[in-house]
Amino acid sequence: MAFTSLVDSQPTWQGKSLSKKITSSWCKPVVRHRRFTTIQWNMRVASSVNAAETSLGEKSEETVGIGIIGAGRIGQVHAENLAFRIKKGRLVGVASGTKQLAERCSLATGCKPYYDYHLLLEDPSVDAVCICSASNQHTKQIIEAARAGKHIFCEKPIDTDLKKIDEALKVVEECGVQLQVGFNRRFDQNYSRVRQAIVRGEIGTPQILHIVSRDPSPPPLDYLKSSGGIWLDCSIHDFDMARFLIGDEVEQVYAVGAIHCVPEMKEFGDVDTSIVLLQFRNGVVGTIDNSRQAVYGYDQRCEVFGSKGSVHINNNYPNSAVISTNQSIMRDLPLHFFMERYTESFIEELDQFCDCILNKKPVPVTGWDGRAPVVIALAAKKSYMEGRPIRVEQVDYLHSATSL
Numbered sequence: 001m002a003f004t005s006l007v008d009s010q011p012t013w014q015g016k017s018l019s020k021k022i023t024s025s026w027c028k029p030v031v032r033h034r035r036f037t038t039i040q041w042n043m044r045v046a047s048s049v050n051a052a053e054t055s056l057g058e059k060s061e062e063t064v065g066i067g068i069i070g071a072g073r074i075g076q077v078h079a080e081n082l083a084f085r086i087k088k089g090r091l092v093g094v095a096s097g098t099k100q101l102a103e104r105c106s107l108a109t110g111c112k113p114y115y116d117y118h119l120l121l122e123d124p125s126v127d128a129v130c131i132c133s134a135s136n137q138h139t140k141q142i143i144e145a146a147r148a149g150k151h152i153f154c155e156k157p158i159d160t161d162l163k164k165i166d167e168a169l170k171v172v173e174e175c176g177v178q179l180q181v182g183f184n185r186r187f188d189q190n191y192s193r194v195r196q197a198i199v200r201g202e203i204g205t206p207q208i209l210h211i212v213s214r215d216p217s218p219p220p221l222d223y224l225k226s227s228g229g230i231w232l233d234c235s236i237h238d239f240d241m242a243r244f245l246i247g248d249e250v251e252q253v254y255a256v257g258a259i260h261c262v263p264e265m266k267e268f269g270d271v272d273t274s275i276v277l278l279q280f281r282n283g284v285v286g287t288i289d290n291s292r293q294a295v296y297g298y299d300q301r302c303e304v305f306g307s308k309g310s311v312h313i314n315n316n317y318p319n320s321a322v323i324s325t326n327q328s329i330m331r332d333l334p335l336h337f338f339m340e341r342y343t344e345s346f347i348e349e350l351d352q353f354c355d356c357i358l359n360k361k362p363v364p365v366t367g368w369d370g371r372a373p374v375v376i377a378l379a380a381k382k383s384y385m386e387g388r389p390i391r392v393e394q395v396d397y398l399h400s401a402t403s404l
Contacts (some may be wrong), residue, residue: 001219002363007063007291010058013402014354015352016236019046022099024163028063028072029074030247030346036335039047040046040295042044044115049078051402052081056148057115061090061313062358063087063088063090063354063358064089064090064353064354064357064358065092065125065127065128066082066089066090066091066092066096066126066127066128066129066130066134066309066354067091067092067093067094067114067117067120067121067123067126067128067129067130067140068082068091068093068105068118068129069095069117069129069130069132069133069141069145070096070131070133070134071094071095071098071101071102071104071105072101072132072133073131073259073339075096075105075132076108076123076341077092077346077347077372078130078132078350079091079094079105079111079349080107080109080315081302081346081350082107082109082130082350083109083110083111083122083157083248084109085347086347086350086351087248087351087356088122088278088351088354088355088358089350089351089354090114091109091111091293092111092120092125092126092341093106093112093113093114093120093126094106094111094112094113094114094117095113095114095116095117095119095120095125096115096134096341097115097116097117099115099310102114102115102129103110105354106201108145108288108292111233116139117133118144119140121133121144121148121150122148126150127131127150127151127152127352128150128152128153128178128354128357129141129145129151129152129153129355130153130154130350131145131148131152131153131155132155132156135159135160135228136156136226137389138157138158138159138168138241139155139158139159139164139165139167139168141154141156141169141181142168142171142172143168143171144172145174145177146168146171146175146177146179147171147175147323149175149177149355151177151178151179151353152172152177152178152179152180153180153182153349153350154179154180154181154182154370155177155181155372156181156183156230156236156240156373157232157374157377158181158236158238158367158370158371159374159376160228160232160374161377162183162371162375162378162397162398163377163395164372165367165371165374165395166182166398168367169367169368169371170362177353177366178353178356178363179363179366179370180203180349180353180359180363180364181365181366181367181370182349182354182365183237183240183241183244183349183365183369183370183373184342184346184348185237185240185241185342185345186240186241186341186345186364186365187344187349188344188345189344189353190302190313191241192247193242193311193313194245194302194304194311194312194313195216195244195245197304197311198245198247198304198306198311199247200248201308202308202309202311203304203305203306203307203308203310203311204227204243204306204307204308204309205283205306205307205308206246206284206304206305207283207284207305207306207307208284208285208286208287208303208304208305209242209245209278209284209286209287209303209304209305210287210289210300210301210302210303210304210305211241211247211286211287211289211301212237212289212299212300212301212302212304213234213235213238213244213288213289213290213300214235214289214290214291214292214293214294214298214299215234215292215293215294215298215337216293216295216296216297216298216337217292217293217335218272218292218293219292220314220374221253221262221264224264224265224268224270225268226307227270228376228377229269229270229271229377229381230257230270230271230272230274230290230292231255231274231276231376231377231378231381231384232242232374232377232381234290234292235274235276235290235300235377235380236286236374236376236377237373238288238290238300238372239278239288239372239377240369240372240373241302242278242376243286243288243307243373245285245302245304245369245370246280246282246284246304247287248280248281248284248374249279249280249281249372250278250279250281250286250372250376250379250392251280251281251391251392252278252279252281252389252390253276253277253278253279253339253376253379253380253383253389253390253391253392254276254277254388254389254390255274255275255276255277255380255381256274256275256384257271257273257274257275257384257385258271258272258273258274258291259273260270260272260273260291260292260294261291261292262292269385270294271384272291272293273290273291273292274288274289274290274291274373274380275287275288275289275290276288276290276362276378276380276383277345277389282319296334296336297315297317297331297334297335297336297337298334298336298337298340298341299315299334300313300315300316300334300339300341301313301314301315313337315334316334316335317331317332317333317335318335318340319332320334349364349365353371368373375383375392375395375396376392378395378396379391379392379394379395382395384392
């Protein structure tokens with residue numbers, strides 16, 4: 001997910017001085033303290049020397065040299081993972097039009113800073129790019145990277161305009177490079193187990209899908225104004241997950257919404273609370289429950305009901321402790337936001353991307369997988385505006401469903 005106000009447009013962090021204390025979930029810089037045992041540290045140093053045995057950025061047959069475009073929050077996450085946690089990838093550099101962001105990320109990860117991403121694309125030691133810039137820059141950068149012969153990992157959404165998406169996908173195909181879209185929840189072990197239960201037939205034929213996805217607090221108003229709305233920004237992960245779990249395409253969408261926590265949303269036609277009803281081609285009925293503010297933390301739950309049973313997943317917690325007294329039974333709140341909840345999935349998605357490049361395998365989340373949730377989101381928005389169900393072909397100029 002790419003956050004417009006967290007990347008290269010401003011030399012500040014969400015409009016605030018970097019020297020100030022930031023408390024909002026949407027504004028906190030990523031800080032992770034890494035502690036290694038002596039054995040782990042020695043293994044790390046040895047493996048890094050053996051992998052490259054040369055200066056920073058030089059190609060290695062065993063790893064993929066990756067450059068980050070966009071040094072905002074998600075760019076920092078991917079940079080840290082490539083530098084410290086992903087064996088098959090090697091961080092070459094990070095590019096940002098904001099010098100302060102590029103240098104901060106460079107210092108944190110030991111990579112080269114670029115102040116113009118075109119220079120990164122010209123670097124022969126870069127095999128692939130990870131696009132973490134503002135969403136409205138994605139298709140342009142995908143096209144430029146493909147023409148430069150670089151494989152591409154791009155954060156969602158590819159774009160909010162289907163014609164721009166299709167132009168980018170066409171260039172990617174013509175240039176013969178790989179494109180993976182950053183729908184990281186597919187790589188979460190809980191959602192993976194739900195999909196596995198469906199594929200194995202453990203719950204019989206799926207009939208009903210419920211997804212609950214609620215943020216702990218709304219993002220800043222400036223971000224909301226340019227986010228594309230709740231369905232293109234927040235629900236899009238859930239639309240992808242719905243396709244992934246059910247294994248079929250959505251054919252009709254009906255969306256309702258309300259404003260409960262951000263009154264200013266009315267000014268730009270958005271809502272902070274939404275229920276979306278999905279009808280799949282195979283007859284499955286699904287609901288997507290979204291809110292911009294769940295005061296108890298990041299609410300991530302899912303259930304699939306089938307002819308022989310059901311499978312569901314609950315929220316993740318920082319610990320398993322339960323306190324029982326004569327007054328109540330209590331436990332701590334769920335993990336607070338996506339950075340904590342989906343830490344491992346961010347690592348796994350890039351690790352698999354690198355593996356696909358090294359072994360010339362198809363990527364697990366294709367450009368077409370990135371396009372389909374945008375179609376659903378556009379249908380949801382049209383449904384809300386017109387107060388009626390919308391078939392997806394009514395918003396897709398190609399008038400055809402995309403394939404999994």
